[in-house]
Amino acid sequence: MLFLKYIWLIPLLPAFGATVMFFFGRKLQKATVSAVCVGTILLAFIMACGAVRQYSAWSSTPENYHQPYQTILYTWLGTDTGHLNYNTHDGSPAPFQADAGFLLDPLSSIWLLFVTGVGLLIHIYSTGYMAHEGGYYRFFGYLNLFMFSMLTLILANNYVLLFVGWEGVGLCSYLLIGFYFHRKSASDAAAKAFIVNRIGDAGFLLGMFFIAWYFGSLRFTEVTNLAHSGRFIIGDPIITAATLLLFVGACGKSAQLPLYVWLPDAMEGPTPVSALIHAATMVTAGVYMVARSNALFVLAPTSMKTVAIVGALTAIFAASIGLVQNDIKRVLAYSTISQLGYMFLALGVGAFAAGVFHVFTHAFFKALLFLGAGSVIHSMSGEQDMRNMGDLGHRIPITHRTMFIATLAIAGIFPFAGFFSKDAILWETWSREGGAYRILWAVGYVTAFMTAFYMFRLMYLTFHGHPRMTHEVEHHIHESPMSMTAPLVALALCAVFAGFLGWPHSLGGSDRFTAFLEPVFAPEARVLQVEGRTRQLVAGVEEEHNTGTEWLLMALSLGAAGFGWGMAWRSYRHADKGYTEPIAAASPRAYNILLHKYYVDEGYDYVFTGRRKLGNVRLGVMGLGEASSWFDTHIIDGAVNAAGWITRLSATVSSWWDKWIIDGIGVNGPAILARMLSYPTRLLEWGLVQWYALVMTAGLVGFVFYYVYH
């Protein structure tokens, strides 16, 4: 039980790598950087395998049967002394407490395995892909930091620690999208991803507060047990609000409508980053969080419906944009959004295991597609536009073959991985709740067709047809080094075989994947069954457990995939310079709308960011800024200026009063009066001493005369 006991080491290993890169990376040789960073992930992967193995042994013992394994290192936030209590909704005190605690159950096991596994392969791939780039150590430091955050997110045993990982992966996503920060488009895209994710995170935080307030705990096990306890009715409004808010967070992180806009722009980052963060792992964090909160979601049918509808709409919306994009990475980005939509569709209809299964298979084939695209870009000297590619098939054969396998997998061709997971989702959507979701099934079905079309379009435009690149680029085309092709091959094997884990019962399999996840989702399945049955009773229909229908649906979706493949084959097989897009030929208008991504970015620029003006009015954040600025200059500053003006006016009056009334009449007045009065007196003083003497003598003589003759 060593690995299980020290499970907290798994996230800390990449954290160690990131720390080393942060402090010493600049001085290290590239080989050392690779050794440290790939080494930590390799160790983490080995430990993860060991831990999962030990967990399955541990959880099959009778006393721990189907229990999640939990280890709490210490209380990280709050205290357990009871001094830091808050009141829950019914007034009872609950301690505010978040542990640095780790939880391993089948759900986190799956994420743990594919995150470390795919992460390891992508780290190896990056040593080849980034070999000639500057900032090598920085790149690997960020990647390791990302792995740390992602593993924290997966292994957390409470919502708060999960949120730490959640924000950590957001930060690393920001750093890695903006890796080429001297390019303005890259730094803009990084900021966009960060800001859009913040909107979702706000929802997540609020949802978390609701849970803390309503359940009095943020630990997954406690919340789940309370939700199972039967104290809460199905459709509880607070739980509905909480789950809807959590789903807002998931929408941001997992790029669902309407917050998906950051993901296509995130392709500005280096391609391994797109593969690891924006396809295989980070963007599935939303799915993980919803699946983790499944006990809450099943208590809120409204939220479940919202998740399903948003997922289905996102799936078809993104797939339709992907039909006409020309940037190889953007096609894959929209494909990722679309596949994430599938996952949420599955979660929303209550097929949690199918959703998680799709996450699992998608991680392999989408990582493979992105790494293959990276290999193509590498060989094309940085060219990403498929219009300038073509006929690469025999020049980079390993890339071509592995990507072809991935394409078969994502298109849902039997027996590749995507077939099983996608069909599980479509079948569950069709059959759940007596067919209430069949409209969504139709949406998913059309999406499956679109997926096949755009993926084979990508394949034919890139690897077949006529070469459309310049001679200089053509001259440099070469297959990528071993460090890049080896991960491709490994992922291709996974893309072939991963699906076999979920081989459905209807085809004679045992669906071990669902069975593995059963401890997590079984109670919810019961709740949903009860709920569904009552509804069926009301509607008067009986659920059909018809293997024949399932086969029919499989055949139908295979047909859709084949049809999409065929259309792409017909349109792009011989693509030469100036080839025609079939959609553009059919309806230039529709093509234009799709090419401009339904003008969503423009719309957001008008309404939310305000970078564009609607007539003369600027809306959104910048509009708010302008309005605030106007308010500031006119109202606030106006008030300030008015106060100043009044002060100056009163000062003028006061100074006039002082000068003319106080000084004039009060002070100078008496002085002037005295001066005027002194004038006659002063006339007597004319300055000749002898005259004074004469006057004196005369006065004396006058006195004498007066006394003598008196």
Add this chain to the structure above:
Amino acid sequence: MESMLHITTLHYLVLGAALFLLGVIGVLTRRNVVIVLMSIELILNAVNLNLVAFSRMWGGLHGQVFAIFVITDAAAEAAVGLGILIAFFRNKETVNVDEVNLLKW
């Protein structure tokens, strides 16, 4: 005739009055400060003459003692006056009293 030769107090008083008058006229009319000072001496000595005359008339010594005081005072006054005169001349290069008219409005 004998009575005519007999010098009485009245004679002294007349002489004193004449001297005093001369002195006053000198002080009021002459422009030279030296002359003015000399005229003041005349006035003082006219007073002295009166004092001595009355002293003789009454047969007492008080008047004569007073006269000696007045002489002392005159000497002191002459010293101060001449001192002022020299300071004045140094500043104005004149000894004319009508050119000293600073003390006016």
